[in-house]
Amino acid sequence: MVERSHKPAAINAASGQEDTAIVIADSDKVTLKLQTGESVEILLYGATIVSWKSGGEEKLWISESAKLDGSKAVRGGVPLVFPVFGKHDDPSVTELPQHGFARVSKWEFLGKTSNSPTNIQVDLGLSPSQVPQELREKWNNPFGLIYSVNLSQTSIETKMLVRNEGTESFKFHVLFHTYFKVPDVTKVKVVGLNGLGFKDKVASALNEVNSHFTLSGEVDRVYHKAPRSVIIEDDKQVRFHVESANLEDVVVWNPWANGTPKIVDFDPKDGWKNMLCVETGSVANFQSLEAGSVWEGGQVITATDSL
Numbered sequence: 430m431v432e433r434s435h436k437p438a439a440i441n442a443a444s445g446q447e448d449t450a451i452v453i454a455d456s457d458k459v460t461l462k463l464q465t466g467e468s469v470e471i472l473l474y475g476a477t478i479v480s481w482k483s484g485g486e487e488k489l490w491i492s493e494s495a496k497l498d499g500s501k502a503v504r505g506g507v508p509l510v511f512p513v514f515g516k517h518d519d520p521s522v523t524e525l526p527q528h529g530f531a532r533v534s535k536w537e538f539l540g541k542t543s544n545s546p547t548n549i550q551v552d553l554g555l556s557p558s559q560v561p562q563e564l565r566e567k568w569n570n571p572f573g574l575i576y577s578v579n580l581s582q583t584s585i586e587t588k589m590l591v592r593n594e595g596t597e598s599f600k601f602h603v604l605f606h607t608y609f610k611v612p613d614v615t616k617v618k619v620v621g622l623n624g625l626g627f628k629d630k631v632a633s634a635l636n637e638v639n640s641h642f643t644l645s646g647e648v649d650r651v652y653h654k655a656p657r658s659v660i661i662e663d664d665k666q667v668r669f670h671v672e673s674a675n676l677e678d679v680v681v682w683n684p685w686a687n688g689t690p691k692i693v694d695f696d697p698k699d700g701w702k703n704m705l706c707v708e709t710g711s712v713a714n715f716q717s718l719e720a721g722s723v724w725e726g727g728q729v730i731t732a733t734d735s736l
Contacts, residue, residue: 450548468481474534483582501533504695524567553576573594589603617705620660628653647687655673675727679710
């Protein structure tokens with residue numbers, strides 16, 4: 430496990446001060462609440478964020494048939510991808526399931542690391558001993574992960590720290606697989622990916638795009654060397670501003686009407702109309718981490734309609 434020098438104790442209740450944020454932790458979930466009404470819920474299974482409420486509205490899409498009992502990866506919210514994105518033919522990860530093991534392992538709640546009336550952060554950790562044995566044997570590298578979630582009145586920040594605790598280097602992918610809730614995906618524009626080449630997993634081709642694009646069908650694209658800032662807007666307003674740090678790629682995904690019947694836990698089947706995945710990560714190429722070294726990357730998502 431990646432240890433901090435001053436690991437806080439788990440917090441199960443507020444400190445009693447009315448002007449402080451609240452963290453509620455039990456054996457399955459951690460909930461963050463601000464006095465102004467914003468909240469985040471994080472399952473310990475997969476360290477998956479399953480709810481983010483800001484401005485009185487839910488900002489994340491989650492399938493009505495998503496499994497929240499630890500029986501499978503959660504469909505929706507913000508699942509974590511590590512150490513491989515999708516399925517990959519690299520020998521170091523080829524035996525792992527799609528998107529690796531972070532989203533199907535039970536994480537440890539490490540505690541609260543900051544707290545104020547307008548801001549709160551918690552950390553979760555994952556070590557090899559917490560990974561299911563059959564998966565641990567398929568990626569036998571000593572590692573430690575610390576996942577930090579910071580909630581403010583208008584934004585949510587997610588950060589991942591990866592440490593190589595072995596004697597040899599290893600390589601990995603990492604991705605924040607964010608499902609945004611939108612009123613009408615056909616009216617959504619993703620702005621900021623102008624002029625970038627991308628790998629189109631639907632069309633199996635490389636292309637370039639203009640300053641923004643709207644969706645008219647199934648999309649599954651990996652944009653490499655993306656800018657730090659991406660905006661999600663519709664015909665009425667800017668919905669989200671996504672700013673990343675030390676992450677080179679952006680994945681855009683929506684299965685559309687033809688893709689959802691193939692996804693067993695995607696409900697309702699027309700739910701594609703109200704969701705769009707815009708995912709920051711490092712997945713076009715592997716990150717290489719030397720023994721004893723640490724890598725960190727993250728994103729800040731601002732719900733601009735809550736400003």
